[in-house]
Amino acid sequence: MKRLAVYGSGTIGACEATLTTGNGFSTVVIGHSEAGLIRCKKTIEQNWDDLIAEGLASEKNKEAAMKLVTITNDPSALAGCDIVFEAVAEAAETKKAVYSTITEYAGRDAIVASTTSSIDAETLAALIENPSRFLIAHPFQPAHMLPLVEVVRSSFTSDEAVARICELLEQLHRKMVVLNRSVPGFLVNRFAQALFRESIYLMEEGVVSAEDIDTAVKYAVGMRYASIGLLEYYDAVGFELEKAIAENVYPDLCDTKEIQKTTLDGIASGETGQKAGKGLFDWSVKDEDDFRLRKQAPYFEGVKEWNMPE
Numbered sequence: 001m002k003r004l005a006v007y008g009s010g011t012i013g014a015c016e017a018t019l020t021t022g023n024g025f026s027t028v029v030i031g032h033s034e035a036g037l038i039r040c041k042k043t044i045e046q047n048w049d050d051l052i053a054e055g056l057a058s059e060k061n062k063e064a065a066m067k068l069v070t071i072t073n074d075p076s077a078l079a080g081c082d083i084v085f086e087a088v089a090e091a092a093e094t095k096k097a098v099y100s101t102i103t104e105y106a107g108r109d110a111i112v113a114s115t116t117s118s119i120d121a122e123t124l125a126a127l128i129e130n131p132s133r134f135l136i137a138h139p140f141q142p143a144h145m146l147p148l149v150e151v152v153r154s155s156f157t158s159d160e161a162v163a164r165i166c167e168l169l170e171q172l173h174r175k176m177v178v179l180n181r182s183v184p185g186f187l188v189n190r191f192a193q194a195l196f197r198e199s200i201y202l203m204e205e206g207v208v209s210a211e212d213i214d215t216a217v218k219y220a221v222g223m224r225y226a227s228i229g230l231l232e233y234y235d236a237v238g239f240e241l242e243k244a245i246a247e248n249v250y251p252d253l254c255d256t257k258e259i260q261k262t263t264l265d266g267i268a269s270g271e272t273g274q275k276a277g278k279g280l281f282d283w284s285v286k287d288e289d290d291f292r293l294r295k296q297a298p299y300f301e302g303v304k305e306w307n308m309p310e
Helices: 011-022 034-053 059-068 092-106 121-125 159-171 188-204 210-227 230-237 239-252 261-269 288-303
Strands: 004-007 027-030 069-072 083-086 111-114 134-138 148-152 175-179
Touching (some): 004 011, 011 034, 011 059, 011 069, 034 059, 083 092, 111 159, 121 134, 134 159, 159 175, 188 261, 230 239
Parallel strands (some): 027 069, 083 111, 148 175
Antiparallel strands (some): 134 148
């Protein structure tokens, strides 16, 4: 059985470790502070408690999985790990230092899969010794629940590295899309930015509220494309009708290349979203436990496929 590692003890690292140990893989999590290690352990335990509350796991599963995870600040624990998920801050210099540490302790042939959501694969591949073993495996939060992983190769990535990471992701019951070259935002974040931009535009134009936009997404856009694909829908509608719709809508779509006023004003005022307590919504009146569970709810069914340790 492969011995896996996650370099980074933040939320993504903790969720990756929940997924890997939840499927029976011994996993090392490398952090950089005692406080971070404590938070990581608490996050993993909370993930399991949520699954137990939904009847998807038992206390026995949780106990067995926690025995499979080693959470430490000592990078020497990477010895013997043949696949390492890198989940540290989105800064190239930080990642470069981590790649050197991984190479020192896990060896120059250990596959390194970055969870980056924004840095180009070519940029990161240039920072690592033997870049043929490097690629991006971008998950979505919460990473142990959402099934999709975007696998992005650089021009240096070997076919073997892609095959090995895809084999592991299949064993972890993930769905994959493989990008043959890196583009900003990969796939999902490109789609998301287009929707965010249009949504903010419609709010700034006084057309609709944030609440109504989310209602439209939850009960039409999300449901429609969850049951059939986006481009299956396009084909089902047909090119002629889609052309007619596009001719009416394209001229009026937001096409700004600048950061929008709503975002800039929020940053200036400190009202930057959930962590700040207010952004597009007033989070002081929202139930954070309810929100956390709603984020996971569509994916609970997939947990039944896990090969949980006992």
